[in-house]
Amino acid sequence: MATITQKSSRLDIRLTEEQRALIERAASLTGSTLTQWTAQHLIEAARRDIDKETTLRLNDASFDAFLVALNDPIPDAAKELMARDPQWA
Template identity: 65%
Template sequence: MYGVFPYNNVMATTVSRTSQKTARIDIRLTSEQRELIERAAALTGSTLTQWTAQQLMEAAQRDIETRARLALESEAFDAFQAALEEPLPDEAQQLLARSPQWA
């Protein structure tokens, strides 16, 4: 049985398009650091590149979630919310009423 099956053709096309990796990161490590990372990768059954990319992605996501989120204590949040409910000062209302210079 020879032939092209739609499932195989679609899968091959999808995989080749999504797995194109063109960016590269080079880092300098001590031999001890590299050995430790290689050991961790081997324990998970991953290649060094796969393991490193996964760890970097998880760390990046964690840092973005932690540092891009504004967290306020209850009292500070209440003060912030109250400030939002107050009317704008007259100066701010006048500024908003002006036409921008670029218009």
């Protein structure tokens, strides 16, 4: 059973008449309301941008090197660094 989420937040944007007409046409062609279409596409774009900025992607060779590095022993310099008391403590 689907739950209904109360929507109480608004987002107002300014558009040219041409921009609004374009968005209204896209919404109409997909059978969505202007609000539904706009919210769906803004949310998709936000998720895509967040993913792009917060996800590290490696090519196959780099990923293989990363896996090897995870299995290697920790270098002495890194051990010494981790043993220090942090400056902010």
